[in-house]
Amino acid sequence: MVEYSSKLLDRTFGALADPTRRRILAQLAKSDECVTDLARPHAMSLAAVSKHLIVLEKAGLVKRHRKGRVHSLALEAKPMKEAQAWIDRYRKFWEGNLDQFEKYLHKLQTKETKQDDDK
Amino acid sequence: MVEYSSKLLDRTFGALADPTRRRILAQLAKSDECVTDLARPHAMSLAAVSKHLIVLEKAGLVKRHRKGRVHSLALEAKPMKEAQAWIDRYRKFWEGNLDQFEKYLHKLQTKETKQDDDK
DNA sequence: TTTATATTCAACCATATGGTTGAATATAGT
DNA sequence: ACTATATTCAACCATATGGTTGAATATAAA
Numbered sequence: 137m138v139e140y141s142s143k144l145l146d147r148t149f150g151a152l153a154d155p156t157r158r159r160i161l162a163q164l165a166k167s168d169e170c171v172t173d174l175a176r177p178h179a180m181s182l183a184a185v186s187k188h189l190i191v192l193e194k195a196g197l198v199k200r201h202r203k204g205r206v207h208s209l210a211l212e213a214k215p216m217k218e219a220q221a222w223i224d225r226y227r228k229f230w231e232g233n234l235d236q237f238e239k240y241l242h243k244l245q246t247k248e249t250k251q252d253d254d255k
Numbered sequence: 256m257v258e259y260s261s262k263l264l265d266r267t268f269g270a271l272a273d274p275t276r277r278r279i280l281a282q283l284a285k286s287d288e289c290v291t292d293l294a295r296p297h298a299m300s301l302a303a304v305s306k307h308l309i310v311l312e313k314a315g316l317v318k319r320h321r322k323g324r325v326h327s328l329a330l331e332a333k334p335m336k337e338a339q340a341w342i343d344r345y346r347k348f349w350e351g352n353l354d355q356f357e358k359y360l361h362k363l364q365t366k367e368t369k370q371d372d373d374k
Numbered sequence: 375t376t377t378a379t380a381t382t383c384a385a386c387c388a389t390a391t392g393g394t395t396g397a398a399t400a401t402a403g404t
Numbered sequence: 405a406c407t408a409t410a411t412t413c414a415a416c417c418a419t420a421t422g423g424t425t426g427a428a429t430a431t432a433a434a
Contacts, residue, residue: 142274149272154392155261158341165345171411184393186412191391205401205410213348220342222277226284227339229332273422290381303423305382310421324380324431 144196145222148215151195156180157188164198164211171207263315264341267334270314275299276307283317283330290326 151157160174175185189209192198196215201208270276279293294304308328311317315334320327 142277145277146272146274149268152338152342153265153268153272155265156392158261158264161345165348172409180392181394182410183395183412187392190412205399207411211345211348213345216342216345217349219271220339220346223271223335223339223342226280226330226332226335229284229330230336275422291379299422300424301380302382302425306422309382324429326381 141218144215144218147195148197148219151191151197152216152219154188154191156185157192160185160188160192161197161211164209168201168208168210170209174209260337263334263337266314267316267338270310270316271335271338273307273310275304276311279304279307279311280316280330283328287320287327287329289328293328 152161156178159178163169163174163177171186171189172182174189175182178185189198189200193200197212199210199212201210271280275297278297282288282293282296290305290308291301293308294301297304308317308319312319316331318329318331320329
């Protein structure tokens with residue numbers, strides 16, 4: 137059995153549960169950015185974004201590199217890997233449904249083919 | 256570009272951010288269960304578990320089937336699929352790192368092989 | 375009908391979350 | 405030295421979260 141660090145998953149899923157933080161991660165997926173640049177597109181104060189960054193940092197989803205007064209943030213996606221691995225245990229539950237659907241589609245297609253053959 | 260329903264992701268990740276709720280999902284992965292049975296292993300009141308179930312239900316992660324006074328809960332993993340698809344956009348970031356690590360391991364192994372050859 | 379069981383509801387509490395504003399701090403530029 | 409910029413800190417606020425307890429509701433069983 138795989139062991140999952142409960143607190144790490146709490147923090148990771150918790151960090152991902154906010155749309156602002158997900159958008160920040162999307163920004164960082166394109167390139168590293170400083171706090172001010174990250175904050176610009178968000179309709180909230182710089183301090184609010186700063187707090188979101190601290191949440192992401194505590195979850196290990198971003199890393200901070202100070203260069204003078206400018207803090208450059210970088211995406212660190214490894215905790216997501218853990219989260220995805222956790223979710224993946226439930227994959228069969230939605231794929232099960234997909235299988236049913238695909239079988240249904242296949243049945244339909246077979247019928248249609250037979251009808252085509254009858255032409 | 257894929258569209259992600261922000262509120263659905265909020266609810267899904269939010270629901271997954273609690274260890275009790277993750278354990279409940281794990282219970283339901285084995286078999287459907289009623290509220291009382293689900294609550295038994297958790298060190299908290301039945302009402303507390305009942306609330307967690309409502310959170311999971313609102314996130315679409317469980318479905319409830321009433322049969323008389325007994326509510327049977329069933330896992331509904333489809334929202335997780337959305338969540339996983341969202342996370343999957345960041346896969347290259349950790350796989351990138353993994354590649355680096357694997358290259359490093361390969362370099363080590365090559366060295367060791369050379370040493371072995373020297374014996 | 376009475377009693378027991380399954381579940382939720384309502385009120386409450388402590389703490390967390392997500393936002394604000396104004397002040398503090400640190401570094402850069404002139 | 406002075407001024408401007410980047411970022412955080414601190415205090416505050418409203419609402420959400422995760423728990424409790426006791427009462428309410430609905431169904432089952434005696």
